[in-house]
Amino acid sequence: MFDKRSYVLLGLPDEEFTQRRPGSNTMTRREVRAITLANLELHASTILWDVGSGTGAVAIEAARLARLGHVYAIECDMGALAAIEANCHHFNATNVTIVAGRAPQILQDLPDPNAIFIGGSGGALSPILEVAMARLCPHGSLVVNLASFEHLYEATNHLRQANWTVNCTLVNIAHTRNILDVTRFAAFNPVFVLTASAPQRQEQPVAERSQADA
Amino acid sequence: MFDKRSYVLLGLPDEEFTQRRPGSNTMTRREVRAITLANLELHASTILWDVGSGTGAVAIEAARLARLGHVYAIECDMGALAAIEANCHHFNATNVTIVAGRAPQILQDLPDPNAIFIGGSGGALSPILEVAMARLCPHGSLVVNLASFEHLYEATNHLRQANWTVNCTLVNIAHTRNILDVTRFAAFNPVFVLTASAPQRQEQPVAERSQADA
Amino acid sequence: MFDKRSYVLLGLPDEEFTQRRPGSNTMTRREVRAITLANLELHASTILWDVGSGTGAVAIEAARLARLGHVYAIECDMGALAAIEANCHHFNATNVTIVAGRAPQILQDLPDPNAIFIGGSGGALSPILEVAMARLCPHGSLVVNLASFEHLYEATNHLRQANWTVNCTLVNIAHTRNILDVTRFAAFNPVFVLTASAPQRQEQPVAERSQADA
Amino acid sequence: MFDKRSYVLLGLPDEEFTQRRPGSNTMTRREVRAITLANLELHASTILWDVGSGTGAVAIEAARLARLGHVYAIECDMGALAAIEANCHHFNATNVTIVAGRAPQILQDLPDPNAIFIGGSGGALSPILEVAMARLCPHGSLVVNLASFEHLYEATNHLRQANWTVNCTLVNIAHTRNILDVTRFAAFNPVFVLTASAPQRQEQPVAERSQADA
Numbered sequence: 007m008f009d010k011r012s013y014v015l016l017g018l019p020d021e022e023f024t025q026r027r028p029g030s031n032t033m034t035r036r037e038v039r040a041i042t043l044a045n046l047e048l049h050a051s052t053i054l055w056d057v058g059s060g061t062g063a064v065a066i067e068a069a070r071l072a073r074l075g076h077v078y079a080i081e082c083d084m085g086a087l088a089a090i091e092a093n094c095h096h097f098n099a100t101n102v103t104i105v106a107g108r109a110p111q112i113l114q115d116l117p118d119p120n121a122i123f124i125g126g127s128g129g130a131l132s133p134i135l136e137v138a139m140a141r142l143c144p145h146g147s148l149v150v151n152l153a154s155f156e157h158l159y160e161a162t163n164h165l166r167q168a169n170w171t172v173n174c175t176l177v178n179i180a181h182t183r184n185i186l187d188v189t190r191f192a193a194f195n196p197v198f199v200l201t202a203s204a205p206q207r208q209e210q211p212v213a214e215r216s217q218a219d220a
Numbered sequence: 221m222f223d224k225r226s227y228v229l230l231g232l233p234d235e236e237f238t239q240r241r242p243g244s245n246t247m248t249r250r251e252v253r254a255i256t257l258a259n260l261e262l263h264a265s266t267i268l269w270d271v272g273s274g275t276g277a278v279a280i281e282a283a284r285l286a287r288l289g290h291v292y293a294i295e296c297d298m299g300a301l302a303a304i305e306a307n308c309h310h311f312n313a314t315n316v317t318i319v320a321g322r323a324p325q326i327l328q329d330l331p332d333p334n335a336i337f338i339g340g341s342g343g344a345l346s347p348i349l350e351v352a353m354a355r356l357c358p359h360g361s362l363v364v365n366l367a368s369f370e371h372l373y374e375a376t377n378h379l380r381q382a383n384w385t386v387n388c389t390l391v392n393i394a395h396t397r398n399i400l401d402v403t404r405f406a407a408f409n410p411v412f413v414l415t416a417s418a419p420q421r422q423e424q425p426v427a428e429r430s431q432a433d434a
Numbered sequence: 435m436f437d438k439r440s441y442v443l444l445g446l447p448d449e450e451f452t453q454r455r456p457g458s459n460t461m462t463r464r465e466v467r468a469i470t471l472a473n474l475e476l477h478a479s480t481i482l483w484d485v486g487s488g489t490g491a492v493a494i495e496a497a498r499l500a501r502l503g504h505v506y507a508i509e510c511d512m513g514a515l516a517a518i519e520a521n522c523h524h525f526n527a528t529n530v531t532i533v534a535g536r537a538p539q540i541l542q543d544l545p546d547p548n549a550i551f552i553g554g555s556g557g558a559l560s561p562i563l564e565v566a567m568a569r570l571c572p573h574g575s576l577v578v579n580l581a582s583f584e585h586l587y588e589a590t591n592h593l594r595q596a597n598w599t600v601n602c603t604l605v606n607i608a609h610t611r612n613i614l615d616v617t618r619f620a621a622f623n624p625v626f627v628l629t630a631s632a633p634q635r636q637e638q639p640v641a642e643r644s645q646a647d648a
Numbered sequence: 649m650f651d652k653r654s655y656v657l658l659g660l661p662d663e664e665f666t667q668r669r670p671g672s673n674t675m676t677r678r679e680v681r682a683i684t685l686a687n688l689e690l691h692a693s694t695i696l697w698d699v700g701s702g703t704g705a706v707a708i709e710a711a712r713l714a715r716l717g718h719v720y721a722i723e724c725d726m727g728a729l730a731a732i733e734a735n736c737h738h739f740n741a742t743n744v745t746i747v748a749g750r751a752p753q754i755l756q757d758l759p760d761p762n763a764i765f766i767g768g769s770g771g772a773l774s775p776i777l778e779v780a781m782a783r784l785c786p787h788g789s790l791v792v793n794l795a796s797f798e799h800l801y802e803a804t805n806h807l808r809q810a811n812w813t814v815n816c817t818l819v820n821i822a823h824t825r826n827i828l829d830v831t832r833f834a835a836f837n838p839v840f841v842l843t844a845s846a847p848q849r850q851e852q853p854v855a856e857r858s859q860a861d862a
Contacts, residue, residue, distance in 0.1 A: 010261060010359070015285050016230070017258030037389060040254035044231030047224060071229050071285075145224070154616035155816075159801035162403070174797075175251060176405050176838060178392035178606050178820055180624050188582035189376070191390050193621035196608050196818060368830035369602075373587035388583075390624060392606055392820050394838050402796035407835035410604060410822050438689060438787070443713050444658070445686030465817060468682035472659030475652060499657050499713075573652070590831070603679060604833050606820035617804070619818050 011097055015070050016040060023061050024092040026085040033061040034125060034151060037179045038197050043068060045175075045201040046121045047147045051075045055119045057109050057134060058126025062090035066099045068123075076101050078116050082108040082128060110137040118143050124150040131157055135164050142204065152198040161200055169205040174198055225311055229284050230254060237275050238306040240299040247275040248339060248365060251393045252411050257282060259389075259415040260335045261361045265289045269333045271323045271348060272340025276304035280313045282337075290315050292330050296322040296342060324351040332357050338364040345371055349378050356418065366412040375414055383419040388412055439525055443498050444468060451489050452520040454513045461489040462553060462579060465607045466625050471496060473603075473629040474549045475575045479503045483547045485537050485562060486554025490518035494527045496551070504529050506544050510536040510556060538565040546571050552578040559585055563592050570632065580626040589628055597633040602626055653739055657712050658682060665703050666734040668727040675703040676767060676793060679821045680839050685710060687817075687843040688763045689789045693717045697761045699751050699776060700768025704732035708741045710765075718743050720758050724750040724770060752779040760785050766792040773799055777806050784846065794840040803842055811847040816840050 011022065020036050034042065042064060046054065052072035056065040059079035069077045079094075079102055081087050087106055094102050105112055110133045122138045124131075131150075138148055148170075152158045158174065165172050176198055180191035225236065234250050248256065256278060260268065266286035270279040273293035283291045293308075293316055295301050301320055308316050319326055324347045336352045338345075345364075352362055362384075366372045372388065379386050390412055394405035439450065448464050462470065470492060474482065480500035484493040487507035497505045507522075507530055509515050515534055522530050533540055538561045550566045552559075559578075566576055576598075580586045586602065593600050604626055608619035653664065662678050676684065684706060688696065694714035698707040701721035711719040721736075721744055723729050729748055736744050747754055752775045764780045766773075773792075780790055790812075794800045800816065807814050818840055822833035 013263040014261045015263055017261050036258055037255045037391070040258035041251045044250055044254035047228045047231050049227035049229055153618040154613075155797050155800055155804075156616045158797055162797075172396075174396040174403070174405075176394040177251070178394075178608070178621065180390040180392075180606070180621075182386075182388040185582075188584045189386075189388070190581040191388075191624045193606065193608075193623045195621045196619045367832040368827075369583050369586055369590075370830045372583055376583075392822070392835065394820070394835075399796075402798045404795040405838045407820065407822075407837045409835045410833045441691040442689045443691055445689050464686055465683045465819070468686035469679045472678055472682035475656045475659050477655040477657055600824075600831075602824040602831070602833075604822040605679070606822075608818040608820075610814075610816040617814075617816070619816075 026089040045149045053119045055122045057124045062093045080105045110134045148202045150200040170202045240303040259363045267333045269336045271338045276307045294319045324348045362416045364414040384416045454517040481547045483550045485552045490521045508533045538562045576630045578628040598630045668731040695761045697764045699766045704735045722747045790844045792842040812844045816842045
C-alpha cells in the first residue's frame with residue numbers, strides 16, 4: 007500500500023490524527039498549522055517548544071521540517087498526552103519528546119528553543135509568555151494561536167510592554183463540502199495567529215565592543 | 221549579519237521578494253503560500269511544476285522543502301521571469317529551473333511531476349489542467365489557486381468530468397497594521413485554493429492480476 | 435412585559451423564529467438578512483417575492499420595512515410552510531401572503547414585484563431566474579443568496595447572458611460565544627449574496643421618440 | 649429621471665455619499681451599515697445618537713427607518729461636518745440634527761436616546777461609553793463599530809464591568825470586481841460590530857414591592 011504518512015513534509019491530513027477525546031476536534035487544522043509553521047520560521051535544526059500541544063499535530067509536522075532538530079511537546083491533559091503519543095507513533099515522529107506537565111513550571115528543565123509555539127496556555131498565558139521571552143534564542147520566533155480577543159489583547163500587551171514586535175494574522179478558512187450535486191463551504195472558526203520577535207539589540211562596532219569589554 | 225534567508229524552510233518574508241513590476245504586488249502571500257505548499261503534499265524528493273510562477277515565491281519555498289527534488293518555474297511574462305531570476309539568486313535556490321514559455325505547450329519537455337501548482341493560467345486553464353491530469357504521477361497532488369469564481373467553476377468542472385476528486389479551501393486573511401497606538405486589520409483579497417487528486421485505480425489482488433495477465 | 439417584537443423594524447432575533455425542523459437551523463441569519471434587505475432596495479410600498487421563503491424571516495422583516503407594500507412568501511416544503519405561518523403569527527406580519535407551491539410555476543398568478551429575493555430554488559434556479567427577469571418591474575432589484583459556487587456560476591451566467599448587471603458580496607460572519615471567562619468567535623458558513631439589475635433601456639429624447647412613433 | 653434616493657429605505661449606494669476628504673473612504677460600508685442598523689433595533693420613533701458620524705451614512709439610513717423619530721449626528725471634524733451636511737441635503741434627511749462638537753461633553757444637552765451608535769470615538773471611547781450607559785433609555789440598544797482589537801477589548805471590558813451584556817460580530821466582506829472577463833473578490837477590512845444591552849432590572853412582584861416600600 008502507498009502511504010503518504012511516511013514522507014509528506016507538510017499537510018498531513020487532519021483525519022489521520024487521533025483526537026484527545028472521541029468526537030471532540032479542537033486540533034489546529036491543516037491550514038492554520040501551515041500558517042503557524044511558516045510564522046515559526048523553522049529550519050532544519052530548530053529546537054521547538056510546542057506549549058499546550060493538544061493532539062501534537064503542530065509538533066509532528068514541525069518535527070518533519072526540523073529533521074535535524076528537536077520538538078518538545080508540552081501538555082498537562084492526560085487525554086491529550088495519550089493522543090500525542092498515539093500520533094507520534096502513527097506518524098513515526100522520532101524527534102519529538104513528549105513532556106507531561108504544566109507550563110510554565112515544566113519549561114524550566116528544557117533546553118533553550120529557537121522557536122516557541124503556544125497553542126494552549128491553561129489560564130497561564132502571561133507567565134508562559136514571561137518564560138518564553140526569557141528563554142527564546144536570539145532571532146527566534148514566538149507564535150501564539152488565540153481564539154479569544156481577551157487573550158489576544160493580553161498577549162499583545164504583555165509582549166509590547168517588553169518591547170517585542172507583535173504582528174497578528176486573522177485567519178478565516180472555509181472548506182468545501184459536497185452536498186448532493188453542489189459544493190458548499192463550511193467555515194472553521196476564526197483564529198488569531200500572533201507572531202512576536204524580540205527587540206533587536208544594538209550591535210556595537212567591533213572597536214567599541216573591545217573597549218567596552220576592557 | 222544574521223540572515224534568516226540562508227536557512228528558514230518555510231515562511232520567507234513577502235517583502236524580501238522582488239516584484240514583477242515596481243509597485244505591483246500580486247505574489248502569493250506567505251500565508252496562502254503555506255496553505256498551498258501543505259496541499260501540495262511535498263516530500264524531500266518531489267518534482268514540482270509551478271505553472272504561472274509569477275515572482276517565484278511558491279517555487280522557491282517548495283524548493284527548500286523538496287531539497288532533494290526539483291522545481292520547474294514556468295512563466296511566459298518577461299517581467300515575471302526577471303523577478304523569478306532575481307529571487308532565485310537572492311534566496312540561493314539551486315534546485316529551481318526557470319522555464320520561459322507558455323503553458324501548456326512548454327510543459328511537454330519537462331519530466332513528469334509528483335506535484336503541480338497552477339498559480340496563473342494566462343487564459344488556458346482547461347488545456348493546462350488537461351496536461352496536468354495526464355502527466356501528474358500516481359498519488360500526486362494538483363493545487364490551483366484562483367481569484368475568480370468563473371475559474372473555480374471551470375477548474376472544478378473540468379476535473380470532476382475526469383473523475384478527479386476536488387476540494388477547495390476559501391482563504392480570508394487579514395494582517396495587523398499598527399496605526400497610531402492601536403492595531404487594525406487589513407484584509408487580503410479572498411483566494412480559492414483548489415486541491416485535486418486522481419481517481420484511485422482499483423488495485424487487483426496479485427492472484428487475479430496474474431489470471432488477467434494470462 | 436416589554437416586547438421588542440411589536441415594533442423593531444430590522445434585526446429581529448434569530449432565536450425567536452420557529453425553525454422548519456426542530457434542531458435544524460438553515461434560516462438566513464440576522465446579519466445576512468440585513469445585507470439582503472439592503473440589496474433589495476426596499477421602499478415603503480414594495481411588492482416583494484420571497485422565493486424559497488424557508489422560515490419566512492426575510493419575508494417578515496421585509497414586510498416591516500415595506501409597511502404599505504406586500505410580501506409573497508413562496509415555499510413548497512410542508513415543514514417550512516408551517517414555520518412561516520407560525521412566524522407570521524408570532525411577529526404579527528399582516529402584509530405577508532404565504533404562497534404554497536413550486537416556483538417558477540406558482541409565480542404566474544402573483545402580481546409583478548418591485549423586488550425579488552431567491553433564498554432557495556429547489557433545483558430550478560435558471561427557470562426561476564427566467565421568470566424573475568421577465569416579471570421584475572423596471573428599476574427593481576433581484577437578490578439571490580447562494581451557498582454553492584456552482585449555483586453562483588449558474589445564476590451569474592444566466593443573468594449576464596441576458597445583459598443584466600451582476601454584483602456579488604461574499605459574507606463571512608462570526609459571532610462571539612462566551613466560554614468560561616473569555617470570548618471566542620464561532621463562524622457562520624460563507625454566503626454569496628448576488629444582486630442583479632436589468633439592463634437600462636436607452637431613453638430616447640422626446641423628439642426622436644415622436645418620430646419613431648409616427 | 650428615476651431616482652432611488654427619494655424612497656429607498658435601506659441600502660443607499662456608497663458611491664452617492666460625499667466623502668469627508670476627496671479620495672479618502674472611511675465610511676461605514678453599505679453591508680456593515682445594514683448589520684449595524686439591524687443591531688440598533690430601530691423602530692419608527694427611535695431617538696438615535698450617532699457618535700462620530702463621519703459621512704453621516706448611518707445617521708441618514710437610520711433616519712429613514714426611524715421616520716417618526718430623530719437622529720443626532722455628532723461629529724467634531726470640520727471636513728466630516730461638511731460631508732454630513734452635503735449628504736443630508738442630497739438624501740433629503742429632514743429628521744437628522746447635525747451636532748458639531750466633541751463627545752462625550754457635547755452629549756450632555758441632547759435628549760435621552762433609545763439607541764446609540766458609536767462609529768468613532770476620537771480617543772475618548774471609555775468616557776463616551778460611560779455617558780452612553782448612563783443615558784440610554786431602558787431596553788435600548790448600544791452598538792459600537794471597531795477596527796482595532798485594543799478598542800474592542802477596552803469597550804467590552806468597560807461594559808462588562810458595569811454588568812452590561814456584550815456580543816460581537818466579526819464581519820468579513822468581499823465585493824466582486826469585474827476584471828477582464830472574470831469576477832474577482834476584493835476584500836473590505838474586517839470590522840468588529842459590538843452590541844450591548846443594559847442589565848435587566850429584577851422586576852419585583854407588586855405585593856413584595858409594596859411591602860418593601862412600607
